[in-house]
């Protein structure tokens with residue numbers, strides 16, 4: 256974008272015969288591209304029950320560029336926003352006597368899962384549920400108040416907010432457990448595209464990314480839509496030394512389990528793996544340690560020790576390892592890089608960040624990522640402003656005067 260502006264400027268000034276003045280008028284160096292803030296589960300999910308219009312609205316108020324609904328299907332084929340097909344942890348379903356008999360055990364990606372499944376409920380029944388906070392470290396004061404939104408409602412909401420705020424707000428839907436949904440006759444992909452098409456958003460240039468941890472459904476989507484697709488790349492854990500660990504069921508895309516393909520998620524990010532991803536996807540959404548892992552400062556019998564003495568062993572007891580070259584390798588293939596998940600609670604922050612969430616965002620922005628999935632859009636946005644002020648000589652004027660070129664915020 257910046258290069259285009261410069262060219263236009265050069266042309267105009269050359270025509271005016273005042274080319275030497277150019278050096279003074281244009282800031283030195285190229286403008287820095289602002290990384291996207293993707294509102295993970297809404298971007299306000301650090302504060303309110305996730306995947307509710309209220310959490311999405313808060314994420315947008317806090318500055319998120321994209322709202323990220325996870326999608327599962329109801330019995331009557333509607334797509335709704337939930338992180339899991341099992342509603343037990345994110346809704347009040349277990350407290351509603353009218354649904355007590357729906358509780359059952361389902362094999363989800365090869366693992367038995369007991370609870371209440373979206374595919375056993377019609378949309379009208381889903382609308383009787385209310386969202387609750389699934390993470391024990393977060394406040395429960397808003398439990399039982401907010402509805403479960405459908406994809407169609409979310410699209411309409413995002414469009415309305417975009418207009419209201421006068422800025423481009425996008426949608427970043429994730430197809431959850433696509434093999435599972437296909438196996439129960441409720442395949443997600445065409446349902447998703449139908450809603451997007453109805454909204455006029457199924458074309459290149461629409462403010463939409465589609466993401467998946469599986470590969471086969473992204474390949475299928477590639478044949479059905481021009482929208483950008485993002486290959487998510489998971490792992491089970493990292494060990495004390497910072498090495499990624501691949502234990503089932505988080506070791507590989509589930510469609511690889513079904514097709515018998517060998518390997519694990521890490522194989523998607525080798526030179527050959529990335530080249531394969533680039534044939535069907537436009538970007539990768541890697542777990543953060545693939546870009547910069549962490550190691551335990553102190554190891555006790557092979558396990559991490561409580562270094563900071565707070566009685567718990569977590570991220571705060573680890574330190575950063577050197578970054579990998581994943582961002583550069585992905586960019587060399589034209590792939591965007593959107594790592595996940597950025598969270599502001601102290602126990603989620605590696606000791607190097609000294610309890611300051613902005614330090615983590617700044618580090619990843621400096622490494623060149625194109626966006627971040629964040630539960631706390633405010634922290635991601637504040638850090639982005641700092642990053643742009645530091646790296647873009649023109650940005651202070653943009654921030655204060657509101658005169659920002661395209662690609663700026």
Ligand SMILES: [Ca+2]
Nearest residue numbers: 561563565567
């Ligand atoms: Ca600790």
